[in-house]
Amino acid sequence: MYEDEAFKKSFDPKLARRILRYTFPYWKAILIALAALFVTTLTTNLFPLILKFAIDRAIVPVKATATAERYHLLLLASLLFIGVRLLDFVARYVQTYSLAWLGQHVLFDMRSDIFRKIQRLHLGYFDRTPVGRLLTRITSDVDAINQFITGGLVGFLADLFMLVGIMGFMLYLNWRMALLAFAVMPVLLWATTRIRIGMRDAYRLMRIKLARVNAALQENLAGVETTQLFAREERQERRFDQVNRELRDAWVLVIWWFSMFYPIVSFLGEATVAAMIWYGGGQVIQGAVTFGLLVAFLDYVRNFFKPLQDMSDKFNIFQAAMASAERIFKLLDTPEEVTDKPDALPVEKFAGDIRFEDVWFAYKSPGEEVDADEWVLRGVSFHIRPGEKVALVGATGAGKTSTVSLIARFYDVQKGRVMIDGHDVRDYRQRDLRRAIGIVLQDPFLFSGTIEFNLRLGDETIPAARIVEVCKFVGAHEFIQKLPDGYRTVLGERGAGLSTGQKQLIALARAVLHNPDILLILDEATASVDTETERQIQRAMERVMEGRTSIIIAHRLSTIQGVDRILVFRKGRIVEEGTHAELLAAGGYYARLYELQYAEAG
Structure with a gap:
């Protein structure tokens, strides 16, 4: 209809x-x-x-x-x-x-x-x-x-x-x-x-x-x-x-x-x-x-x-x-379901303390009834300390990306709370909250326009020297310089003309450029690139994550062995938690995922 x-x-x-x-x-x-x-x-x-x-x-x-x-x-x-x-x-x-x-x-x-x-x-x-x-x-x-x-x-x-x-x-x-x-x-x-x-x-x-x-x-x-x-x-x-x-x-x-x-x-x-x-x-x-x-x-x-x-x-x-x-x-007249409170808190800088308290979430509008099989997250609770690097793993549909989306408050939870630095994310001004969160997606979106425009996103106060510095930091400067017009190279729709890895590096540089000292979230950023490009992005990620609270979602379990902690999701719940070595030693769900992936790679 x-x-x-x-x-x-x-x-x-x-x-x-x-x-x-x-x-x-x-x-x-x-x-x-x-x-x-x-x-x-x-x-x-x-x-x-x-x-x-x-x-x-x-x-x-x-x-x-x-x-x-x-x-x-x-x-x-x-x-x-x-x-x-x-x-x-x-x-x-x-x-x-x-x-x-x-x-x-x-x-x-x-x-x-x-x-x-x-x-x-x-x-x-x-x-x-x-x-x-x-x-x-x-x-x-x-x-x-x-x-x-x-x-x-x-x-x-x-x-x-x-x-x-x-x-x-x-x-x-x-x-x-x-x-x-x-x-x-x-x-x-x-x-x-x-x-x-x-x-x-x-x-x-x-x-x-x-x-x-x-x-x-x-x-x-x-x-x-x-x-x-x-x-x-x-x-x-x-x-x-x-x-x-x-x-x-x-x-x-x-x-x-x-x-x-x-x-x-x-x-x-x-x-x-x-x-x-x-x-x-x-x-x-x-x-x-x-x-x-x-x-x-x-x-x-x-x-x-x-x-x-x-x-x-x-x-x-x-x-x-x-x-x-x-x-x-x-x-x-469509209701804006995610809105700021009249007394919403401004954000100057996050320490990066993240806490989920018994979070239940489904892709439903407020007030709509949720059937038992529609819950994407079911009573999820965890705590990420400032500066900690945490990976979220699990099968497709387990709730990993939904967890990241709730941190940036793209959606509101039905039950429970998502906390950053001791405050519910619903207490912050959305604009400030999202400025403090850098997100690099599996398929990064680039606008038609120059590379410099895609890095600035309209912020003309960012000095050109800062752009070059950040691109060198993440490893994107070298390939940008080889393009016909360098940073002035005009891209087609969705970054046409660049490889997936190059788009990932630009997206990574953009996240750092706009959020250099705050919270960085990486969403399956290496899932669609070859091994060599993956290593390049991994090196850039390690430099970017240094000193920042970082959440990584990855399908390739081999890429997250160096994180501080791994949260294992299954059907909307956290079923295991620990380091790579601890989870392998436990011989549980994570170990089975790793063995299955290792066998496929072999």
Whole structure:
């Protein structure tokens, strides 16, 4: 069940008010656009009157007029027409520019709010939410809000102003002919309402299919290496063709309703024109109205149906905007499950004393019930002293990485406490806590940009000499210098162009550069590299860990023999604890893991 399927209203006042709050800071642009809108309404309705003046006073005068005076009146009408057209041009320019300016500023603010919200959400949210869906929120959904503000709401007001203005001028000129033109309105409103309902449902279906296509694209682009590795290109193409075909069919349905709508409105409009020619022409023959008035009326009738047609079309924009707004505000209203307390403690420097006290943890939101088989950690307790080097080992899914994530407070525990230097991690400011923790992952993430940018991460206060010093310290300087532009070498997405070991060394240097004296956590940093690179990283790690509290997660048990202590995890519990030699001598679970790995290596 996609969340996109939940919204069915054409217009929701509460959502509309939340959207309009984004326009309040730009009230001057709104007033300018509305003033320009009033002018364009007036100028548009003046053109038929100028035409009537030219016909009745000069071209087919209702009373005898000298030829020279008729030419003079024609020149006057032409000048009036040009003058009003110039005024209309300026007003339309101001209106279009003001609305576009307003829309882009609202888009900027909304995208910024969404991005800030995404940055604040805890990692559990991203475990449950496809990235493609989030991309849809910040791109096409935000664009739908822009359409609502610039083309929908203001456009609806423009059409309403224009419609009222045309009706007023028509009633002023001849109320009988005006009522004849208005007689078609009930039929038009009935037809457009029926079609609008179909368009609403079709457009809603199209948005659902579009979100699915975006999600499929993101997933396939992220997994293209796996697809090629297992030669599943044709299978993935067939799967994408299916969702792509559904999107095509949904669009065809939208187009079908559009193709029904415009001919119906056009036919009713032309039928009204035909009725006006018959009735108005008869009035001209009888001398009840002038020929100029008939021509002006025909012009008003043609203009009369355009705002009606546009106003019906605006409901489609409203529907798309309401659906997009619901999804955007649902994201913005998502509870931030990992938050700072009002009196959260700052962190200047950690001594590095870490303590787990009867910690129970599952990947669930606060308040959700946890089944017995969903616990990832079950009553875990241990103490790591300042400066101690501790390794976490165990089978995949035993709870090692979850333990590290809790120390950095990427998640909150359901039971128990995670303590650093005598305080629960929930008592610290998250920003300070994570600044004091360096994490090097098995697959380190590097941003597109220069190596220097990836090391600094936007911190321009770090001297270049310090960067070189740290890179030499971890052993990354040598290979960086051999790159075409050294530290200025531009990397592709996710560090494309570098080997896994090189990315590991850069990630290690980055961790040290930003946290030189505090807590360092290494998460399976050598699991995906060759033996020679592993030794290089091991030497760098030994230098980095010196004097720091360090936690190492490693699959290769041979790499952790020099640590102070090893914690052995099994099914979310610590089953053994001790040094490498002590655990081997005990002949327990760790010894079996070591023997199995040694046998595989042999």
